[in-house]
Amino acid sequence: MTILIVDDEANIRGMIRKYAAFEGYDVAEAANGMEAVTMCREHSYDLIIMDVMMPELDGFSACREIRKNSDVPVLMLSARGEEYDRIHGFELGVDDYVVKPFSPRELMMRIAAILKRRGVSEQSGEQVTVGDMVVDFTARRVTIEGETVNLSPKEYDLLFYMVRNRGIALTRERLISEVWGYDFYGDDRTLDTHIKLLRKSLGQYAGRITTLRGVGYRFEKE
Numbered sequence: 001m002t003i004l005i006v007d008d009e010a011n012i013r014g015m016i017r018k019y020a021a022f023e024g025y026d027v028a029e030a031a032n033g034m035e036a037v038t039m040c041r042e043h044s045y046d047l048i049i050m051d052v053m054m055p056e057l058d059g060f061s062a063c064r065e066i067r068k069n070s071d072v073p074v075l076m077l078s079a080r081g082e083e084y085d086r087i088h089g090f091e092l093g094v095d096d097y098v099v100k101p102f103s104p105r106e107l108m109m110r111i112a113a114i115l116k117r118r119g120v121s122e123q124s125g126e127q128v129t130v131g132d133m134v135v136d137f138t139a140r141r142v143t144i145e146g147e148t149v150n151l152s153p154k155e156y157d158l159l160f161y162m163v164r165n166r167g168i169a170l171t172r173e174r175l176i177s178e179v180w181g182y183d184f185y186g187d188d189r190t191l192d193t194h195i196k197l198l199r200k201s202l203g204q205y206a207g208r209i210t211t212l213r214g215v216g217y218r219f220e221k222e
Helices: 011-023 033-042 059-067 083-091 106-123 154-166 174-180 189-208
Strands: 002-006 026-030 049-051 075-078 096-099 127-130 133-136 141-144 209-212 216-218
Touching: 002 011, 002 033, 011 154, 026 033, 026 127, 033 049, 049 059, 049 106, 049 216, 059 075, 059 083, 075 106, 083 096, 083 133, 083 189, 096 106, 106 133, 106 174, 127 154, 127 216, 133 154, 141 189, 154 216, 174 216, 189 216
Parallel strands: 002 026, 002 049, 049 075, 075 096
Antiparallel strands: 127 133, 133 141, 209 216
């Protein structure tokens, strides 16, 4: 698998390259967002690690351009941890968000989790119909009354897991572990943000996701 590392700091790229290579990944590098967009037009990558603050073209703008032609998983890096930045990134289809300084080992765990979840979703041959909503795991597509619903990669992962376990009370810990695949260190705002965005995307079916106070969430069968 090939990972594209996009960061204007050579030492950051070098550090990530070292750990990624140790884990067996092939690695390509870009020093800014513009270079990354050009490289993605010419090559295919299994995952992109993208810094937010870069010259010429920032990470958010680069991600927006890349998303026009590809749903490659994107893990965003930032020196800022404000909720606005996280929500903005998730709305653009970012799969995960890591605040600098970060642990290289944790970064590798998050990369593995993203790739694992993407692989599981693509291998499942199941299709589930809920009212007028069709969740197609193989095509990685969701339609409501025949119209395609545009979801971010992580919204797909979250919805697919909840639909597979519809009618079951899912704790926050279980959702985080199964969808993100790593220890969350006590901050579950990312889960709540994705639930909020997913409900918005589902429109008339938003009510299928029930909040269980003090527990987590449940996707209702009926």
